[in-house]
Amino acid sequence: MQQKHQYFSIDDATKKLEYYCSYQERCHAEVVQKLQQMHMIPQAIDSIVVHLIENNFLNEERFARSFARGKHRIKKWGKLRIVNELKFRGISKYNIDSALKEFTTEEYLETFHTLADTTWNSIKESNLLKKKKKFCDFLIRKGYESNLIFEKCNDLSAE
Template sequence: MYKSYTVDEAQRKMEHYCAYQERCHDEVIQKLKTLNMIPQAIDAIVVHLIDNNFLNEERFACSFTRGKFRIKHWGKRRITNELKARNISKYNIDRALKEIPAEEYLETFHLIADKQWDIVKESNILKKKKKVMDYLLRKGYESNLVQEKIFSFC
């Protein structure tokens, strides 16, 4: 049927899982549940991973933030919401958002806004503004930034 793991086997498996890529506590707990581990074993393994620095929520939050901003060009609101969905503490979210330099954030925002403005083919200027605005808000940029940018177009 399904393979059962000893605590040591599961622990080694989770060490590899965490070493491969930064993970948050929720991901590790979910993975352990898929391995059919009992709650006491899950707690013991999570403590071991934290003690041996395989699992570090602050490091995860910072890495996640840098990646989503640099690769997917997400705004701070979307990053914050995604981290909250992973049960990351407010302290770690605030700490992670400091990883994004303000100048780089604004530069990226203006770059993707201008690019999206050029991409959207809409003759009605109001509809075009709405489409670009919706795109930027979906990306997670702050509404005041988005509105200022939209008003700057024609």
């Protein structure tokens, strides 16, 4: 079977992308990918992206800040995971540094300790070494620094 492609004029695509960017912060890569899925030519993609930036629908610093804030507060991600995800999306070092200022050191550590305590208490493992491994693996996947994790692990296992 042959697939039918829907074709968009530049105006239609621009309106569609304005809406796409207005209901959720987007990075440049997501917008370009969306336009490529719409089968837009490279010149049209460039002009639409420029339009979105000029009209403040697209702003990488705002995206990075929003991303970091949300992932830390809602998904309880650590700095390492946030930085890696932003790098994966092609965000500049300046914007990543700016995004990490969205939460204070106190807030970051409070989130870490709360998550660590909850995780430790939820792991039902009688073997202490296995419990420590599961605990550390979970927090490393969440993107927390290993020195924080191992320090907390030693504190909790000593209790």
